[in-house]
Amino acid sequence: DSGVTQTPKHLITATGQRVTLRCSPRSGDLSVYWYQQSLDQGLQFLIQYYNGEERAKGNILERFSAQQFPDLHSELNLSSLELGDSALYFCASSRSGGVETQYFGPGTRLLVL
Amino acid sequence: AQSVTQPDIHITVSEGASLELRCNYSYGATPYLFWYVQSPGQGLQLLLKYFSGDTLVQGIKGFEAEFKRSQSSFNLRKPSVHWSDAAEYFCAVDNTDKLIFGTGTRLQVFP
Numbered sequence: 446d447s448g449v450t451q452t453p454k455h456l457i458t459a460t461g462q463r464v465t466l467r468c469s470p471r472s473g474d475l476s477v478y479w480y481q482q483s484l485d486q487g488l489q490f491l492i493q494y495y496n497g498e499e500r501a502k503g504n505i506l507e508r509f510s511a512q513q514f515p516d517l518h519s520e521l522n523l524s525s526l527e528l529g530d531s532a533l534y535f536c537a538s539s540r541s542g543g544v545e546t547q548y549f550g551p552g553t554r555l556l557v558l
Numbered sequence: 559a560q561s562v563t564q565p566d567i568h569i570t571v572s573e574g575a576s577l578e579l580r581c582n583y584s585y586g587a588t589p590y591l592f593w594y595v596q597s598p599g600q601g602l603q604l605l606l607k608y609f610s611g612d613t614l615v616q617g618i619k620g621f622e623a624e625f626k627r628s629q630s631s632f633n634l635r636k637p638s639v640h641w642s643d644a645a646e647y648f649c650a651v652d653n654t655d656k657l658i659f660g661t662g663t664r665l666q667v668f669p
Binding site: 447449478487488489490493500501503535537542543544545546547548549550551552553 | 602658661
């Protein structure tokens with residue numbers, strides 16, 4: 446158990462819909478990362494937040510957005526969903542967001558029908 | 559651009575045999591390297607990491623990896639594989655706060 450929690454574990458929805466994935470980092474960690482794992486793209490970095498502020502952005506679609514709240518939990522919002530958005534979405538956290546170990550949550554499996 | 563290559567998509571070994579999973583990286587500066595393991599339906603668990611210092615690093619579950627700058631490699635090894643090691647293994651490099659992952663190597667273990 447990494448100490449990072451993600452909800453929900455599974456999500457099934459339809460094209461065009463909007464969903465919110467939630468992540469709680471390890472106690473004391475200030476930085477949260479979001480990754481997408483799909484069969485065709487592999488594991489890809491989406492976005493990082495540090496202490497409430499966006500710090501780095503990867504290949505995140507404009508239909509996707511994220512935020513980190515004062516209690517340091519983070520949410521990833523996916524809108525206008527397409528079939529290709531079906532994937533496993535991981536959240537990771539680290540102490541400060543520099544070069545250090547990232548601890549991963551169990552992931553949210555999203556299926557878009 | 560920074561990248562990580564895992565040349566072996568799928569490896570099959572017998573239980574008790576030794577294991578080496580290959581990882582090559584492309585990175586301009588000193589790399590910070592990681593190996594993660596993903597069991598079916600699970601998240602990513604850190605096996606070991608290299609930041610600096612001793613080029614042979616020990617990890618959990620009896621794994622070790624050796625950083626070789628001259629070969630741009632960070633191969634993962636285990637002297638004797640257990641059936642519970644069957645999983646997917648990912649090598650990653652830290653690129654200014656985000657991890658760049660290889661495509662993974664799926665390990666199958668036969669009894």
